Amino acid sequence: MFNDIIRPRRLRTSDNLRRLVRETRISPESLIWPIFVVEGENIYQEIESLPGQYHYSPDQLYRMVERAQEHGVSRVILFGLPKDKDECGSGAWAEDGIVQQGIRKIKELAPEMYVVTDVCMCEYTSHGHCGILCGRDVDNDKTLEVLAKTALSHARAGADMVAPSDMMDGRVAAIRSILDENGFQNIPIMAYSAKFASYFYGPFREAAGSAPSFGDRRSYQMDPHNGREAMRECELDVTEGADILMVKPALAYLDLVHEARQRFDLPIACYAVSGEYAMVKAAAKAGLIDEYGVMCESAVCMYRAGADILITYYACELADAIRKGDIG
Numbered sequence: 001m002f003n004d005i006i007r008p009r010r011l012r013t014s015d016n017l018r019r020l021v022r023e024t025r026i027s028p029e030s031l032i033w034p035i036f037v038v039e040g041e042n043i044y045q046e047i048e049s050l051p052g053q054y055h056y057s058p059d060q061l062y063r064m065v066e067r068a069q070e071h072g073v074s075r076v077i078l079f080g081l082p083k084d085k086d087e088c089g090s091g092a093w094a095e096d097g098i099v100q101q102g103i104r105k106i107k108e109l110a111p112e113m114y115v116v117t118d119v120c121m122c123e124y125t126s127h128g129h130c131g132i133l134c135g136r137d138v139d140n141d142k143t144l145e146v147l148a149k150t151a152l153s154h155a156r157a158g159a160d161m162v163a164p165s166d167m168m169d170g171r172v173a174a175i176r177s178i179l180d181e182n183g184f185q186n187i188p189i190m191a192y193s194a195k196f197a198s199y200f201y202g203p204f205r206e207a208a209g210s211a212p213s214f215g216d217r218r219s220y221q222m223d224p225h226n227g228r229e230a231m232r233e234c235e236l237d238v239t240e241g242a243d244i245l246m247v248k249p250a251l252a253y254l255d256l257v258h259e260a261r262q263r264f265d266l267p268i269a270c271y272a273v274s275g276e277y278a279m280v281k282a283a284a285k286a287g288l289i290d291e292y293g294v295m296c297e298s299a300v301c302m303y304r305a306g307a308d309i310l311i312t313y314y315a316c317e318l319a320d321a322i323r324k325g326d327i328g
């Protein structure tokens with residue numbers, strides 16, 4: 001029976017009113033923009049698999065800083081593409097490694113920019129796996145040592161926060177302890193806690209040159225079937241000292257963003273990964289969808305699910321959309 005006193009449409013009658021009653025409020029302050037730094041000079045090249053995103057050599061990072069400032073984005077997460085790789089990924093913790101160079105450069109150009117670093121081995125190992133191999137599998141405990149060294153070298157280079165994405169057991173504790181022993185008690189850890197073995201990372205692996213040369217990442221990244229296990233991973237990271245928990249990918253995993261938000265008190269980040277971005281770009285190019293609309297709507301849904309922080313290749317465009325009031 002229609003109760004004609006209760007009319008939800010009443011609150012949808014004008015744009016002004018709809019903006020007044022939005023349940024989900026978004027700030028550009030919650031956006032983090034992923035950046036790819038490559039070894040070399042004079043490299044400023046659009047990434048084929050991620051249209052609108054670039055490879056920057058350190059001397060070209062001023063272009064990224066300018067673009068970020070233009071859009072009011074002041075948080076980035078860095079990924080590195082080294083010139084040389086080896087079996088154990090030693091480039092990851094080299095004092096003059098590519099991420100370390102990138103951090104110093106950004107801090108020199110824009111000290112106010114908040115620099116997070118991705119801590120992982122896959123861009124630095126010749127085999128493309130996220131750690132030290134033992135036979136054809138990644139040795140968890142040996143990998144902890146190199147991850148810890150890597151995080152420490154990022155902190156020494158001036159990183160503001162480290163974000164381990166390798167999915168080894170115990171890496172948050174290992175990183176926390178090496179940072180603390182070396183006077184970096186105040187460097188937070190954003191843990192890629194519920195990171196799934198996902199086909200949505202395809203364009204990233206092309207961009208970062210980090211596809212595994214054999215096998216896949218299913219012995220360390222999570223099985224997409226498992227939601228309870230994702231909460232267990234979050235719980236473990238909380239006990240190991242993580243400061244921020246992350247769910248990755250985002251759009252197909254919003255149930256877990258929601259659940260993590262309900263269960264834990266820490267800030268929850270979600271990562272709208274390369275495949276999510278590339279799909280929107282490709283569909284828009286094919287004339288199938290409205291890119292701006294889909295970008296806005298997807299982001300709103302991530303926040304509505306419970307994300308406090310959004311890591312996205314659309315950070316600059318979303319910051320503008322939020323300021324215009326199209327979302328947020």
Ligand code: PBG
Nearest residue numbers: 120122165200201204273274275
């Ligand atoms: C490194 C890492 C990956 C991503 C973030 N950190 C790739 C992977 O795990 O294979 C994916 C990000 C994206 O797809 O945008 N391990």
